[in-house]
Amino acid sequence: MSNPAKISATVRNFDNAPCGYLTFDEEGNILETNNRLREWLGISTADLEGSHVTHLFSMASRIVFETSIAPLLTLKGQVEGASLDLRAKNGAKIPVLLSAEATGTGSQRLTTLVFLLADARRNFERELAMARSEAQAQLLMKQREGELREQFIAILGHDLRNPLTSISSAARMLSAEPLSDRGKEIIKLTQGSIQRMSLLIANVLDFTRNRLGGGIELNLSDGKELEREIRQVVEELRSAHSGREIRLEISKQESVRCDVWRVGQLLSNLLGNALTYGDPAQPIRVVCSALKDGGLELSVWNGGKPIPPSAMERLFDPFVRSTNHDDPRGLGLGLHIASEIAKTHGGSLDVSSNVERTVFTFRLPNGELET
Amino acid sequence: MSAIARHNVQTSGSGERVMLFAHGFGCDQTMWRHVAPQFEDTFKVTTFDYVGAGESDSSAYDPDKYAKLDGYAADVVEIGEELNIENGIFVGHSVSAMIGALAALQRPAMFSTLVMVGPSPRYIDDTDYVGGFSGEDIDDLLTSLKDNPLAWSASMGPAIIGNPDRPEFGHELAESFCKLDPEIAYGFARATFTSDNRADLPNITASTLILQCRDDIIASKQVGEYVRDHIPKSKLVMLNASGHCPNLTAPDQVSAAIRDFV
Structure with a gap:
């Protein structure tokens, strides 16, 4: 009712x-x-x-x-x-x-x-809209700044290459001259430095090219030259670091399709990392073997302090350097570029680290890259 | 991408002449859903969405091109070319009346007949001319669109319509009406409400029908008469309807008036 x-x-x-x-x-x-x-x-x-x-x-x-x-x-x-x-x-x-x-x-x-x-709500919406457009404007500005910076680095890296090439050939010509033992020693050190610098430039250029959207380009071949490339990389680093022992173990294997020069660069970066952070008293091992499917497995072993678990997560990010090392050298691009090279090949780069050894392993399955 | 694809062009009906229906500011081609089908028996009926409205390709939006109505008119001409329109009828609601006029001035052979529903060659008052709005009103509109982009968000979502006249469609027909990209809507509003096409009217050679409603605050009767007085071959028909959208509120009157004229 x-x-x-x-x-x-x-x-x-x-x-x-x-x-x-x-x-x-x-x-x-x-x-x-x-x-x-x-x-x-x-x-x-x-x-x-x-x-x-x-x-x-x-x-x-x-x-x-x-x-x-x-x-x-x-x-x-x-x-x-x-x-x-x-x-x-x-x-x-x-x-x-x-x-x-x-x-x-x-x-x-x-x-x-x-x-x-809806007065209060309207103000709130207006503030939201303003905050969003400010954030967008700032983001755009930062992106432009970032691009400019990367372009600058790309140009700088490129320009540094030419004089370095001249220095490199000068050092090579000089090493063919009759020299005192001390002179020979100095040339050897110089060539080691040239090699490190040239790797550094290559990494910086790859990094900026990647960031500028160019990606890492692969120049694929049947990989028959790979073994020779690996031996050469190891040999170069040995001669530049005569105080260190680098053991190379290559087992017989099928050739795998890859960019030979890039895999060499990857190995160079891993070895550079091992030489910088590994215990100098212990040998470094480079092990090259075949995967079950005929693919490639390439690993670099070193002794010394293990990589702390906290650093593992960002290990392959650019500009990450060891914090448990007294002498941080390089830009921290080596491992990043190595992992990018692995990815571009459709392969993987993994790391395991304990008190006995730190091992970086590059795996490239067979048939991953079509002709 | 073709203009046909960019503008979600829909074609139906059969006949010699093409009748191209263009929507105004604030909505999309659904504005014509009660009128366009009535001409399918005698005309090739075509509807479309301007860039930024309805199902058009918003990525084709270029703020410079669409800063003036000419940008939209260029699209109409492009659609006309792709459809090979000759001796066609352009039916434009609201701002589209002037967009159609600009297209017809460019290509007189493409559109020989214009139908203008609620046209206005200029919305802002000017000495002796009464457009209906002050410059301040339009600034106010543009500011409110800019800092209140959510004005329309509620009305832009998809909706299930119940159609009492056509129960067979029931509630299954999910559609979105008058979908507008807020950024683009702002640009379209600016191009529309700051336009001044008074000088173009005397040059129009197409025979022109003007449909006018009572109590239209966007385009008053006075403005409709101004358009009639300045287009050489024109005729004004007063509809027994109020508001700015007779194509929705009085579709049968709109259709009858167009049929009488063409």
């Missing part, structure tokens, strides 16, 4: 509910409004008589209402949460969220609008 007194109280409450409410007919003429809405707008029922619904909105919102909300109400029958401005009699703008529903057709068509005040 309904209670008439309670119902009339409800109607009165609705008149003052915390939302604006209005209905209009098929022509857009306002039929009824609640007290709350009239209060917001500072108008009386008489003011509203026969007036068109669009007149309650600011000019900007009238355009939005007529070009977007009204068509949607016809097509869809409802609109939820559109953000518009009402205009009070005194000219003040009142930001509101609008939900609307239309029922019936022809002259029976009735549209109901409900408004919620």
Whole structure:
């Protein structure tokens, strides 16, 4: 059983509910409004008589209402949460969220609008939008700066190569001259330094090329030259580090399709790492063997302090250098480039490290790279 | 990508002449869903979405090209070329009335008939000319679109429509209406509401039908009469409808008036 007194109280409450409410007919003429809405707008029922619904909105919102909300109400029958401005009699703008529903057709068509005040929300949205556009602008600027920096490095690396090539051939010519024992020693050291520098430049160039979107290019061959390349890399590093022992163990194997020079660069980087961080008193081992499928497995072993677990995660990231070493050398690009070379080949580069030994292993499955 | 693909061009019907329907600012080709099909028996009926609206290819948006209505008119000409339109009828709602006029000025042989629904050659008042809006109103609109991009977000999502007249479609027909990319909507609003094509009207050679509603706050009766007075071969028909979108609220009247004219 309904209670008439309670119902009339409800109607009165609705008149003052915390939302604006209005209905209009098929022509857009306002039929009824609640007290709350009239209060917001500072108008009386008489003011509203026969007036068109669009007149309650600011000019900007009238355009939005007529070009977007009204068509949607016809097509869809409802609109939820559109953000518009009402205009009070005194000219003040009142930001509101609008939900609307239309029922019936022809002259029976009735549209109901409900408004919620949205001042705080509008400010919040505006702040969000501003924060987003600022963040986007900053990101864009940083990206441009980053690109410029990388281009600079790429050009620098490229320009450093030429004089280095001259120094290298000068040193080679000089080594063919009759020299004192001390002179021979100095030439050897010089050639070691030239070789390190040239590897460093190659890594920097690869890194920037990769970052600039060029990627690491592979010059694939049948891999018959690989063994010779591995021997040569080991030989070069041996002669540059005469105080260190590097053992090379190559088992007989099928040739595997790869970029021979790149695999040499990978090995060079792994050996450079082992020479820098390994215990100088213990030999370094380079082991080259065949995978079951005929692919290649190439690993570099060294003794000394193990790599701390905390460093493992970012080991192949660029610019990461050992923190448990007193003499950090290089840019920390060697392992990154090595892992990129492995990836580009469709292979893998893994590491295991304990108190006895640290081993980096490059695996290149057979048939990974098509002709 | 072809202009046909970029603009989600839809073609139906059969006939000698092509009738190209163009939507206005704020919506997409669904604006014509109650009118266009009525011409399928006698015309080749074509609808499309401008870049940034509906199912068009938003990636084709170029802020410089679309800073003026000419950018949109160039697209209309491109669509016309791909469809080999000759002696066609361009039906443009709202801002599209002027886009169609620009296209017809460029290619008079492509569109020999123009139908303008709620046209306005200039929205901002100018000395003796009453466009209906002050420069401030339009600045206000553009500012509100810029810092209140969510104005439309609620209305842009896909919706299930219940169609009381066609129960066979029921609630299965999931569609999105009036989808607008907010960034592009801002650019389109600017190109639209800052346009001034009054000087182009006297050069139009196409025979032109102007359809005008009562109480249209976007394009008033006065503006419609101005358009009629300045296009040489033109006729104005007052519809018994109010608002800016008679193609939705009074589709049968719109169709009847077009049929009478062409």
